[in-house]
Amino acid sequence: MTRGRTLGRSFYARDVLTVAPELLNKVLVHDDAEAGRLAMRIVEVEAYLGRDDPASHAYRGPTRRNATMFGPPGHLYVYFTYGMHWCANLVCGPVGRASAVLLRAGEVVAGVELARSRRPAAKRDVDLARGPARLASSLGLSGVHDGLDVVGSGPLRVLEGTPVPSSDVRTGPRVGVSGPGGVPPWRFWADGEPTVSVYRPAIPRRRASRA
DNA sequence: CCGGTGATGGACT
DNA sequence: GTCCATCACCGGA
Numbered sequence: 001m002t003r004g005r006t007l008g009r010s011f012y013a014r015d016v017l018t019v020a021p022e023l024l025n026k027v028l029v030h031d032d033a034e035a036g037r038l039a040m041r042i043v044e045v046e047a048y049l050g051r052d053d054p055a056s057h058a059y060r061g062p063t064r065r066n067a068t069m070f071g072p073p074g075h076l077y078v079y080f081t082y083g084m085h086w087c088a089n090l091v092c093g094p095v096g097r098a099s100a101v102l103l104r105a106g107e108v109v110a111g112v113e114l115a116r117s118r119r120p121a122a123k124r125d126v127d128l129a130r131g132p133a134r135l136a137s138s139l140g141l142s143g144v145h146d147g148l149d150v151v152g153s154g155p156l157r158v159l160e161g162t163p164v165p166s167s168d169v170r171t172g173p174r175v176g177v178s179g180p181g182g183v184p185p186w187r188f189w190a191d192g193e194p195t196v197s198v199y200r201p202a203i204p205r206r207r208a209s210r211a
Numbered sequence: 212c213c214g215g216t217g218a219t220g221g222a223c224t
Numbered sequence: 225g226t227c228c229a230t231c232a233c234c235g236g237a
Contacts, residue, residue: 046229055229057222065222082230083219089229102229121232133230174229213237224226 002029002039002110004159009151012073016092016099020047021169021188023090023101025161027109030139032155038111038139040129041161042103044189044196046174048089050098055174058098068147069098076156078136078146085133086142090150090158104132104175104187105197114140131197164190 004027012019028040048056050069057066057079068077069091077089077100089100106129108115115128115138122128129135136142150156171185175197189196 048229057229060223063222079229080221081228083221083228085219085230087229104229131230213235215234215236217233218231220228222227 002027002037002159004161006157006159007151009072009074012090012092012151013094014092016047016049016097016101017184019090019092020045020101021166021171022163023103023158024164024169024188024190027159027161028103028106028139028150029110029157029159030141030155032140035114035140036111038114039109039159040106040135040139041109042106043193044105044187046102046104046187047184048100048102048186049184050093050100053099056098056100058100062098066098069100070096071147074149074151076141076145076148076150078141078143080143081133086136087132088136088139088141088145102132103135105130105189105193105195106135106138107193107195108138126195130195168192 023042023045026042031037050056050058058069062070068075072095073091075091077091089102091100093099108128119128119137129138148154148156150158168191170189170191172187174186
C-alpha cells in the first residue's frame with residue numbers, strides 16, 4: 001500500500017484548516033536506510049494556526065526549537081516533549097505563517113513488524129500509532145528529522161489516498177492543550193476509525209513535590 | 212473499562 | 225522555577 005502520487009508543495013501551501021482534514025487517509029512513508037520502509041495512513045490530525053494561536057509553539061515568535069514552523073510548507077516539524085517523546089507536524093500555509101498540522105494517530109499499512117519492534121509496549125496493532133508520540137515512534141521519527149522536506153526525493157513523503165467524504169469527517173477540541181480553547185474545529189478524524197486517540201481534557205498537573 | 216500518577220528533560224519566563 | 229501538543233502502568237470497578 002505504498003503506491004500513489006506524492007503530494008506536491010502546493011498541497012501544503014494552503015490554509016491549515018483546509019489542509020488538515022484533507023490529510024486524512026493520506027499515507028506518510030518513511031524509508032529508513034537501515035530499518036526499511038514504514039507507511040502510515042493518517043487517521044487523526046490537529047491544526048495549529050501559528051502566531052495567532054495561543055496553543056501553538058509559534059505563538060511567541062520564532063525560536064530555535066520552532067524554526068521549522070516559520071519556514072516553507074511541506075516540511076516536517078518534529079519536537080521533543082515531556083522529556084521523552086517526539087511528535088511530528090506538517091508545516092502548512094505560506095512562509096512565515098508558522099501554521100502546522102500535528103499528526104495525532106495513524107494506521108500502519110506497511111512495515112507492521114518494524115513498528116512492533118519500535119513500540120514493544122503496544123499490546124495490539126491498533127495501539128501502534130494511537131497518539132502523536134506513539135505515531136512518531138512507530139515511524140522512527142526523532143529530532144534528526146526536524147526540518148526535512150516531505151516534497152521530492154527525501155526519505156519522507158506523503159502519498160495521495162482515498163479522500164474521506166466531508167460527511168464522514170468529525171471535528172472536536174484539541175487534546176492536551178490548556179488555555180483558551182478557541183472556536184475553530186481544531187481536531188479532525190474520520191468517522192469509525194478505531195485508531196483515533198482518546199480525548200482527554202487538558203488538566204495541568206503539578207510536578208510531584210519532593211519529600 | 213476508568214482515573215490517578217511517575218517518568219524525564221528541554222524550552223521558556 | 226514552571227510548564228509541557230504524552231505515555232505506560234497500576235489499582236479499582
